[in-house]
Amino acid sequence: MNTTTTTTRGDLFQKCHEFTEATEARSQGLYPYFRPIEGFSGARIISEGRELIMAGSNNYLGLSxxxxxxxxxxxxxxxxxxxxxxxxxxxxxxxxxxxxxxxxxxxxxxxxxxxxxxxxxxxxxxxxxxxxxxxxxxxxxxxxxxxxxxxxxxxxxxxxxxxxxxxxxxxxxxxxxxxxxxxxxxxxxxxxxxxxxxxxxxxxxxxxxxxxxxxxxxxxxxxxxxxxxxxxxxxxxxxxxxxxxxxxxxxxxxxxxxxxxxxxxxxxxxxxxxxxxxxxxxxxxxxxxxxxxxxxxxxxxxxxEPERVSRLQQIAARMRRGFTELGFDIGTSETAVIPLIIGDNQKTFLFWKYLYENGVYVNPVVSPAVPPNRALIRTSYMAIHEDSDLDRVLEVSAAGGKAAGIL
Ligand SMILES: Cc1ncc(COP(=O)(O)O)c(C=O)c1O
Structure with a gap:
C-alpha cells in the first residue's frame, strides 16, 4: 500500500491529519459512532459480542x-x-x-x-x-x-x-x-x-x-x-x-x-x-x-395490520411517560422518537457509554445535527419491543442519568 502520512503546508490532506477528535474519543472509550452490529434478534442486537436492547432504530414497525x-x-x-x-x-x-x-x-x-x-x-x-x-x-x-x-x-x-x-x-x-x-x-x-x-x-x-x-x-x-x-x-x-x-x-x-x-x-x-x-x-x-x-x-x-401501528403508539406513550416521570427532559416529543435532552456534550457521551455498557443501544446527537448546547440522546421505539425491554431501558436510563450527573 502506498500511503503518505507526513504532509506539508498547502497539502490538501493536512486537515485530515490534524483532525484528532475522533481518535481521542475512541481512546477514551467515548466514541459512539460507526459501531458495527453483528446480528439481530427481535428488538435486540449483538454488538461487540454482547446482546443489547435496540432503543435507537428507525425500524419502527419491525418490518425489516x-x-x-x-x-x-x-x-x-x-x-x-x-x-x-x-x-x-x-x-x-x-x-x-x-x-x-x-x-x-x-x-x-x-x-x-x-x-x-x-x-x-x-x-x-x-x-x-x-x-x-x-x-x-x-x-x-x-x-x-x-x-x-x-x-x-x-x-x-x-x-x-x-x-x-x-x-x-x-x-x-x-x-x-x-x-x-x-x-x-x-x-x-x-x-x-x-x-x-x-x-x-x-x-x-x-x-x-x-x-x-x-x-x-x-x-x-x-x-x-x-x-x-x-x-x-x-x-x-x-x-x-x-x-x-x-x-x-x-x-x-x-x-x-x-x-x-x-x-x-x-x-x-x-x-x-x-x-x-x-x-x-x-x-x-x-x-x-x-x-x-x-x-x-x-x-x-x-x-x-394496523395493530402494529397502535402497538407502537402505545409503546411510545408509555416511554414518554416513563422518561418524564424519571425526570428526563423529553422536549416536545409526541411520537416514537423520544429525545433525552442533556445539553452538554461530555455528559451526553458519558450517559451514552453507561447505557451501551449496560445493554441499551441509543444514539447520542450533538451539534451540528442539533443546535449547539442541545446535545441529546435520541431514543426511538419499535412495535416489536416487549414490555420487559421497555422496563429495562427505563431502569438503565435512570441509573445512567444519575451516574452521568443528569438526574
Ligand atoms: C426526515 C428525514 N428525511 C429524509 C431522510 C433520508 O432518508 P434515508 O436515510 O432513507 O436516505 C431521513 C433519514 O434519516 C430523515 O430523517
Whole structure:
C-alpha cells in the first residue's frame, strides 16, 4: 500500500491529519459512532459480542426483520437479479417500480408517485427540480439535513433562489415571512411531518391555512410519520384527522417500510416534471428489485395490520411517560422518537457509554445535527419491543442519568 502520512503546508490532506477528535474519543472509550452490529434478534442486537436492547432504530414497525419481508426480497432477487444497473431514466425502470409507485400513491391519497434510490436522494431530487430562479423556499430550522441539502443543490444549480428559515414549528414567524414576500413569486414551504430529532409533529392545519392564504405549495417529509402516527399509520395528515393536506408528500423506505429508498407523491404533472428534472433520479441507478419487493410487502402489512401501528403508539406513550416521570427532559416529543435532552456534550457521551455498557443501544446527537448546547440522546421505539425491554431501558436510563450527573 502506498500511503503518505507526513504532509506539508498547502497539502490538501493536512486537515485530515490534524483532525484528532475522533481518535481521542475512541481512546477514551467515548466514541459512539460507526459501531458495527453483528446480528439481530427481535428488538435486540449483538454488538461487540454482547446482546443489547435496540432503543435507537428507525425500524419502527419491525418490518425489516419480518420473515414475509425478507422472503419477498429474496424472491425478487431470484427473479430479477441483484441490481437494475442503471437509472430510472434509461435502463433501470422495472415494472415493479411502477407498480409500487401506483400503490404508494393510493396509500397517501395522491394521483402519482415516483421512487428514488434513497430518501436522501428523494429530497435532493424533488426540491432541486422544483425550485428555481426567482422562487422561494421556506423551511423549518429543524428540518432534516437532506432537505437542507436539497436546498443547497437547488442553490448550486441557480443562485437566484431565496431561502427563508423560520424557528422550529413557529407559525407566527412563518406568517411574518410569508407576509413579507411578493405575492406573485412562487414559493415552496418544506417541513418534516415528524421531526427526526425532537419527535414532535408539524402543525400542518395551520400551515395549510397560511399556504392557501399566501399562495404557497407545501412539501411534507413523512420519513418518521408514516407507520408511526395517524390511526392507521398514514402519517401527519391522518394525525390531524385529514383536516389539511400537503401538495407533495415524500417518505423514505428505510424506516417503517423496512427497506431503503424513498418516494415523492403528488399531482401527475408535478411528479412527471420531477421525473424529468431531478438529477439524483436521472444520474443514479434505480432502487434494486430486493428493496422494491420488500417495500411492496411492508406496505401490504401496514395496510392489513394496523395493530402494529397502535402497538407502537402505545409503546411510545408509555416511554414518554416513563422518561418524564424519571425526570428526563423529553422536549416536545409526541411520537416514537423520544429525545433525552442533556445539553452538554461530555455528559451526553458519558450517559451514552453507561447505557451501551449496560445493554441499551441509543444514539447520542450533538451539534451540528442539533443546535449547539442541545446535545441529546435520541431514543426511538419499535412495535416489536416487549414490555420487559421497555422496563429495562427505563431502569438503565435512570441509573445512567444519575451516574452521568443528569438526574
Ligand atoms: C426526515 C428525514 N428525511 C429524509 C431522510 C433520508 O432518508 P434515508 O436515510 O432513507 O436516505 C431521513 C433519514 O434519516 C430523515 O430523517
Amino acid at each position: 426483520l419480518d420473515p414475509r419481508v425478507r422472503e419477498a426480497a429474496i424472491d425478487a432477487v431470484k427473479v430479477y437479479g441483484a441490481s437494475c444497473s442503471g437509472s430510472r431514466f434509461m435502463n433501470g425502470t422495472l415494472k415493479l417500480h411502477e407498480e409500487l409507485e401506483q400503490r404508494l400513491a393510493a396509500f397517501v391519497g395522491k394521483p402519482a408517485a415516483l421512487c428514488f434510490t434513497t430518501g436522501y436522494q428523494t429530497n435532493l431530487g424533488a426540491i432541486s427540480a422544483l425550485v428555481g430562479r426567482g422562487e422561494h423556499i421556506i423551511t423549518d430550522k429543524l428540518n432534516h439535513a437532506s432537505i437542507m441539502d436539497g436546498i443547497f443543490m437547488a442553490l448550486g444549480m441557480t443562485r437566484q433562489i431565496q431561502v427563508h428559515r423560520y424557528k422550529h414549528n413557529n407559525i407566527e414567524q412563518l406568517e411574518q415571512i410569508l407576509q413579507s414576500l411578493p405575492a406573485d413569486e412562487p414559493k415552496l414551504l418544506v417541513t418534516d411531518g415528524v421531526f427526526s430529532m425532537e419527535g414532535d409533529i408539524a402543525r400542518l392545519p395551520q400551515m395549510r391555512e397560511l399556504a392557501d392564504r399566501y399562495g404557497v405549495r407545501i412539501y411534507l417529509d413523512e420519513a418518521h410519520a408514516i407507520g408511526v402516527i395517524g390511526a392507521t399509520g398514514r402519517g401527519t395528515v391522518e394525525h390531524h384527522d385529514g383536516a389539511a393536506m400537503a401538495d407533495l408528500v415524500m417518505c423514505t423506505f428505510s424506516k417503517s417500510f423496512g427497506s431503503i429508498g424513498g418516494f415523492v407523491a403528488g399531482d401527475e404533472a408535478v411528479v412527471d416534471f420531477i421525473k424529468h428534472f431531478a438529477r439524483p433520479l436521472i444520474f443514479s441507478a434505480s432502487m434494486p428489485p430486493s428493496n422494491l419487493a420488500a417495500v411492496m410487502k411492508s406496505l401490504e402489512i401496514i395496510e392489513n
